[in-house]
Amino acid sequence: MDAIQRQLLEAVSGLHEVPEGAYNIRANGQSVERNSTEHIQITSKDDGKGIDIHIADGTKNESLHIPVILSQSGLNEVVYNDFFIGDGCEVTIVAGCGIDNCGNSNSQHDGIHRFYIGRNSRVKYVEKHYGSGDGMGKRIMNPETVVELGEDSYMEMDTVQIKGVDSTKRLTQAKLAKGAKLEVMERLMTHGAQRADSHFDVEMNGEGSSANVVSRSVARDSSYQMFSSNIIGNAKCNGHTECDAIIMDEAKISALPEITANNPDAALIHEAAIGKIAGEQIIKLMTLGLTESEAEEQIVSGFLK
Amino acid sequence: MDAIQRQLLEAVSGLHEVPEGAYNIRANGQSVERNSTEHIQITSKDDGKGIDIHIADGTKNESLHIPVILSQSGLNEVVYNDFFIGDGCEVTIVAGCGIDNCGNSNSQHDGIHRFYIGRNSRVKYVEKHYGSGDGMGKRIMNPETVVELGEDSYMEMDTVQIKGVDSTKRLTQAKLAKGAKLEVMERLMTHGAQRADSHFDVEMNGEGSSANVVSRSVARDSSYQMFSSNIIGNAKCNGHTECDAIIMDEAKISALPEITANNPDAALIHEAAIGKIAGEQIIKLMTLGLTESEAEEQIVSGFLK
Numbered sequence: 001m002d003a004i005q006r007q008l009l010e011a012v013s014g015l016h017e018v019p020e021g022a023y024n025i026r027a028n029g030q031s032v033e034r035n036s037t038e039h040i041q042i043t044s045k046d047d048g049k050g051i052d053i054h055i056a057d058g059t060k061n062e063s064l065h066i067p068v069i070l071s072q073s074g075l076n077e078v079v080y081n082d083f084f085i086g087d088g089c090e091v092t093i094v095a096g097c098g099i100d101n102c103g104n105s106n107s108q109h110d111g112i113h114r115f116y117i118g119r120n121s122r123v124k125y126v127e128k129h130y131g132s133g134d135g136m137g138k139r140i141m142n143p144e145t146v147v148e149l150g151e152d153s154y155m156e157m158d159t160v161q162i163k164g165v166d167s168t169k170r171l172t173q174a175k176l177a178k179g180a181k182l183e184v185m186e187r188l189m190t191h192g193a194q195r196a197d198s199h200f201d202v203e204m205n206g207e208g209s210s211a212n213v214v215s216r217s218v219a220r221d222s223s224y225q226m227f228s229s230n231i232i233g234n235a236k237c238n239g240h241t242e243c244d245a246i247i248m249d250e251a252k253i254s255a256l257p258e259i260t261a262n263n264p265d266a267a268l269i270h271e272a273a274i275g276k277i278a279g280e281q282i283i284k285l286m287t288l289g290l291t292e293s294e295a296e297e298q299i300v301s302g303f304l305k
Numbered sequence: 306m307d308a309i310q311r312q313l314l315e316a317v318s319g320l321h322e323v324p325e326g327a328y329n330i331r332a333n334g335q336s337v338e339r340n341s342t343e344h345i346q347i348t349s350k351d352d353g354k355g356i357d358i359h360i361a362d363g364t365k366n367e368s369l370h371i372p373v374i375l376s377q378s379g380l381n382e383v384v385y386n387d388f389f390i391g392d393g394c395e396v397t398i399v400a401g402c403g404i405d406n407c408g409n410s411n412s413q414h415d416g417i418h419r420f421y422i423g424r425n426s427r428v429k430y431v432e433k434h435y436g437s438g439d440g441m442g443k444r445i446m447n448p449e450t451v452v453e454l455g456e457d458s459y460m461e462m463d464t465v466q467i468k469g470v471d472s473t474k475r476l477t478q479a480k481l482a483k484g485a486k487l488e489v490m491e492r493l494m495t496h497g498a499q500r501a502d503s504h505f506d507v508e509m510n511g512e513g514s515s516a517n518v519v520s521r522s523v524a525r526d527s528s529y530q531m532f533s534s535n536i537i538g539n540a541k542c543n544g545h546t547e548c549d550a551i552i553m554d555e556a557k558i559s560a561l562p563e564i565t566a567n568n569p570d571a572a573l574i575h576e577a578a579i580g581k582i583a584g585e586q587i588i589k590l591m592t593l594g595l596t597e598s599e600a601e602e603q604i605v606s607g608f609l610k
Contacts, residue, residue, distance in 0.1 A: 268578065
């Protein structure tokens, strides 16, 4: 890997070196480094368009890193990664995609991640998206995450797209069995003429299942964001979504959250708020010696932390 | 009017007698009684499909009643009522529709009400829908309300559909000029196999405009409700929507509220909650001597009051 690739790798996965545990590093359309462990087996799909990850029952305190980096302008790829996670696991999975585009052609990565999670497992899934490069070509990422969460399992999703992604369509679908619990925290910032669409479909099918989907976003310059969701309660369950957005400059934001109760024991709540930074907050920080733009930065980074 | 018609009239407009002020009573497809006043002129449209109401500038403390009753099974009508309200008015408009259907054919009333409101006016609009009769024929009402709210004008809409309407599609559209303010309170109850759709489109186009749309609903038995809205901020404005629903028995409820900020000075908030009556609330009332179903009735009627 060259310097740009190493920089992307750090931005999306926090890695300076080859990580501990299982990993698969994909660069410019190919797996460049891979390590399976006793409990986490990574194999290429037969058609070469992605990987299968099998995590054995009872795998605990192990991690998997699967960063993707694109530094070649004009590359356009669709990758299917399937995660088969057994019963009684406790694992952390760090995915991420970094695109550096210094050329004039668009670079695009569409990653479809499907999770089949057994019973009584705990999965933490972290996903970071980052773009850099001063070419005219766009940096495009369309992540799709599909989750089947088994009985009494728990999944925590932490997704971040802070900078440099020109266009993104994010789609997350989850189906929850009895007692399953999903926690999602999405953080998004768009700037320039960027466009971001984020959609969540969560079906709570099992008794006692619950979902909490929180989205925090900042839209700057002339960027556009669309957040939509449908939280469906088909059983006795608890669902909550929250979508808070800061609007700045000439940006536009829509939020379209749906909640559907198909069962009288479904309890569903949604909250959404779009607004600009309160003037008092800025003035308060300016009295402490910050300039107006420093104050804004401070508030934005606190909001997205 | 016969006894059933008088009963419907009371249910939708609270009227026992001919009201004070201006009124137009429509029964079974025809205007049966009408009174214009000096400032409130009611005229039939040329095609006979509705009325035009002209309210003169500066009309204050006056009211207009325009109830519609259908007691003939199988009647199906579409009525266009247009309200031209001048500047500096303060008026109360009471509309309502009651259908009694003892026959086997469906009875349907679609009322399209368009309001063109001038500057500095205050309009209170009350609309009640009610159905009765034990025929197999359905009672169907599809009200459409379109509002153009002039500068610094205020409109309060209070709509109620408590009982007996088998199918309803409610559509409310409003455009707000500078400083205009809209307050909506919708109360809805469905039972049996009823179905209710309610949609709000509110565009805040003028600086300093504001909208507050509150919907409270109860779905019982195997009824279905769909609430959707789009609150759009095109200027410095404040928008708030709230949709609270109680789900009972085998009912189903969806809420699909959209907020769209097309201006960085638009502040928009949405809240929605769907859930059943909390068990503790029922137990508390039962300790006061109420039966379980009496306790439920009490809570439901308090919620919709």
